[in-house]
Amino acid sequence: MDKKSLKAVRKIAIAIVVLALGLYFIPIITAVFLVCGLIDVLRNDRKDWQLFSLYFMGNGMFTWLLSPFNLLVDLLSYRNWGVWKLEQFPNDYRREIDEVLNIFRTRQDEIIADIDANFESGRRGMYVYQWYGKPHIDNIPEFTRQFKYIRTIAVSVFSGRESTSFHFGPLRLTLRVLLNLKPVKTDKIFIECGDVKSYWYENPLFIFDDTLLHRSVNEHDGRRYCVFMDVIRPSPVPGVLSALLSFISISVDRVKAIFYKNWKMIDGSKAKAAAVK
Known part of the structure; x- marks a missing residue:
């Protein structure tokens, strides 16, 4: 396994552990962020591994954490054309x-x-x-x-x-x-x-x-x-x-x-x- 694949496996393993802990200790909050994150990320055109990896485990994590707020802003705004x-x-x-x-x-x-x-x-x-x-x-x-x-x-x-x-x-x-x-x-x-x-x-x-x-x-x-x-x-x-x-x-x-x-x-x-x- 090359370094890139090993890094991807490590990120997925860490994400699974963090998600499991979140669902166990704060299930409602974790579920809300998961749902909001999915609604938010699915606004993108290309729904591939790169998108989901970057959003949930890469440089988009801060955007994910702000997804409930951003979705509220969408409700206060006119249509977003992207x-x-x-x-x-x-x-x-x-x-x-x-x-x-x-x-x-x-x-x-x-x-x-x-x-x-x-x-x-x-x-x-x-x-x-x-x-x-x-x-x-x-x-x-x-x-x-x-x-x-x-x-x-x-x-x-x-x-x-x-x-x-x-x-x-x-x-x-x-x-x-x-x-x-x-x-x-x-x-x-x-x-x-x-x-x-x-x-x-x-x-x-x-x-x-x-x-x-x-x-x-x-x-x-x-x-x-x-x-x-x-x-x-x-x-x-x-x-x-x-x-x-x-x-x-x-x-x-x-x-x-x-x-x-x-x-x-x-x-x-x-x-x-x-x-x-």
């Missing part, structure tokens, strides 16, 4: 998203120059203007104000030949909005969510529910720059979702350290700005 189009948002959401994206498009060269000045080398960088409503870098005044629906504004940077593995986001209070600022015509740069594999040069905008299994790939030699935004889920009670998100954001810096441990977070208000001619 992979979204901008026109599926209500008009006021769409206007706010468009406003910020257009600033990125207009000031693209300046923003990329700032990023390169502050992130000269490294695998992955996150240049943060706002993080869950808290302002950070302030050299673009339009990004410092409080938005009604947008909670995170940043730029994600991958160096050449840098990709994520398949993974799940933890919370379904928001949707992830990505815009590639410098799409290169190659099939080596894409994002994949379920059955959807989107190449940035074909469509620079990608919006999705990041609690679904996904990965982002850059097998190209050059850098990949993507606007990275979190937007509150469209809901008949957006104020409730906003309040829940505000409460959760109290501990978001600790969570950020866990989920972005492989990233260099550039979020100081004194980040140097590069002059663009």
Whole structure:
């Protein structure tokens, strides 16, 4: 048996023991989490071993533990399309998203120059203007104000030949909005969510529910720059979702350290700005 198979057998054995203990000592709670987890994970397109292994025994375990909460959020929200189009948002959401994206498009060269000045080398960088409503870098005044629906504004940077593995986001209070600022015509740069594999040069905008299994790939030699935004889920009670998100954001810096441990977070208000001619 090779190391990979041995590791898989070990994980399954540990999972069986933990499940047995849970069903014996706290059967109702364990059963609730199992049912919620199954409902949650079955939202994904590809129902294979990789999905269930990652969700219940891998990097999706935190998403599983939050599945009762996420399913409650689903009840408070409009239909979740999984992979979204901008026109599926209500008009006021769409206007706010468009406003910020257009600033990125207009000031693209300046923003990329700032990023390169502050992130000269490294695998992955996150240049943060706002993080869950808290302002950070302030050299673009339009990004410092409080938005009604947008909670995170940043730029994600991958160096050449840098990709994520398949993974799940933890919370379904928001949707992830990505815009590639410098799409290169190659099939080596894409994002994949379920059955959807989107190449940035074909469509620079990608919006999705990041609690679904996904990965982002850059097998190209050059850098990949993507606007990275979190937007509150469209809901008949957006104020409730906003309040829940505000409460959760109290501990978001600790969570950020866990989920972005492989990233260099550039979020100081004194980040140097590069002059663009």
